[in-house]
Amino acid sequence: MKYIIIGGVAAGMSAAMEIKRTDDSAEITVLERGEDYSYGQCGLPYVINGLVPSTKDVIARTVETFREKYSIDARIYTNVTKVDPQNHQVIGFHLDSNQSFTLKYDRLLIATGADPILPEWPGINLEGIHTLKTLQDTNGLMTDLTEEIKHVTIVGAGYIGLEMAESFRSIGKEVTLIQRGGQLAKIFDEDMSKLIEKEALYHQIDIKLEEEVTGFSGKERVEAVITNKSTYSTDLVLLSAGVKPNTDFLKSSGIQMNREGAIRVNAYMESSIPNVYAAGDCATHYHMIKQLDDYIPLGTTANKQGRIAGANMAGNAITFKGIVGTSIIKFFDLDLGRTGITETEAKRLNIPYQIETRDDTNQAGYYPGAKPLTIKLIFHQKTSQLLGGQIIGRKGVDKRIDVLATALFNKMTIQQLQDLDLAYAPPFNSVWDPIQKISRKT
Structure with missing residues (x-):
């Protein structure tokens, strides 16, 4: 049985290991767009402020470990551009050589995760504007955080925005936090969010609520953030305005997705196409309280869905019971x-x-x-x-x-x-x- 997994982080490698446990004869190929496997994205803010010494410390298993210890064909720099369910094929190219590839599968798992939302704002490609999703993002941000960087502007006050506001303040940076809505952390009710706002103000974070970023200015490097209300000078920008499922390459595949672009899956992690499964931040998550398919991308859910997808792909029928939307954040x-x-x-x-x-x-x-x-x-x-x-x-x-x-x-x-x-x-x-x-x- 030939298994192909697109994505080598939480859901993808949880699935790969479960397939290995269930099917001793499995031929598993994993196609990862980046160069790193199986790392804890939630730990990245704590690398920035030095609580976690290095990005290496958040890696659970290296690509070499999967290849040598588990005999998984773990590939890097492989960008999948198309899935052809009719012919059971995955098509893409190698990012380092630009050579194309076509691979056949018996069962396929899509575990491509989510990408940061990057609106087409003027100046968004200026130097000094960062996102925080991968180890490369983290290393690049750390390299840019020199002593000359005095002021940081964060766009978005969700999980990453709040955690990074704390991280930047803890290393002595001035922080402005711009939020399009009327409260911080919209996953909480407004009355509870007031407690978060009070804590932010106590730690001297400059909060801008109900302001929408419209662009950035600067010559080669960002010098200011422009909103619908004002212009704010800054030395560095972190964009944390949310994420979207990395599923654009599936538009011609016939695989059903919701309006956010998340792949619709059932309790067995099966998509609408036979022998094609999905899990993690690119898939829907059944919410037990709402009693409907939701989209709440979290590492805990990705690992659970990946394990369940792998078991079902290898013939061990188990179901994903759903989520109740549990999360916790440390904020100062x-x-x-x-x-x-x-x-x-x-x-x-x-x-x-x-x-x-x-x-x-x-x-x-x-x-x-x-x-x-x-x-x-x-x-x-x-x-x-x-x-x-x-x-x-x-x-x-x-x-x-x-x-x-x-x-x-x-x-x-x-x-x-x-x-x-x-x-x-x-x-x-x-x-x-x-x-x-x-x-x-x-």
Whole structure:
């Protein structure tokens, strides 16, 4: 059986390893556009500020390891330009030699991930304008971050924008953060986002909300960012305005995609074309609370979908149960956690809901060192089923977000949170966990 995988990072290599475990005789060829395999993209902001010493430290397995230890034909600098499902062919060219190739497959996995959104702004190709997605992006940004760079402008206040704002401030750079919408971190509700904004201002980040970038100015290197409201001088720009699925090369393939360009997959990670699978940031993600296919590109989901795709490709039928939208971000002294749907999403989906909020602490109030938590829970107005939760605080956020994610996965009601047997000792919790205290109010 000849397997071809397009993409050699999270989903692609999770699939390759699962195929190896399931099918001893598998012939696996992986086509990677870049030069690096199996690395943790989420660790890149911490390379910039030196918490992680080098980009080499975020590599889980090198391309040589896959070739020599696992007998996987792991190729680099291979750019796929077309998939021909009718003839079971993948067509492309080698980026280093410009020579074309055509490969036959029995089963194909598309795990091409997502690319940064780069609008066609005037001046976008000036030196000093960066994205942060690959190891090459990171190394290039680090090389450019000389002592002469005093001021950095970040466009976009999502995961990368916030993490990089902290990273740049921690190495002494002045930071301006430009966000097209009216709040930071739109994955949170506006009332919770105010806590994030307060933390950003405390750390002297210059926030520009409801401003849209229209271009950049400079001779060879960027000197200013132009918005619909003003012009801001800067020494370096980081673009973090979101990502889009890397699927443009599939337009003539007949593979069904959603309006964002993500490949539609079923629970077995099968696309609309037989023997063609997809996983990770280029595929859809079934959302258990929304009960529809969503697009929330995260490393955890990519690895799970990749493993499930690989198992099914090799004949071991297992299903992807879905996501509940769980994520967490470190932002200076705050931890920002969320799971399920927000109040904003509940309104958009016309789901009848109620909310409960609470300010509490992460541990027993009498034990020294207690840190504040702000908790917001969303639940169904009629059935009381938990719909989502957001928690922002300085300690203990991760523990409680994971409890809520587990409750969401199991379709628990908000009252059933009271029945959970959660860990307690004064340094870690009060006898009633804060999320249980909220449930007692309903």
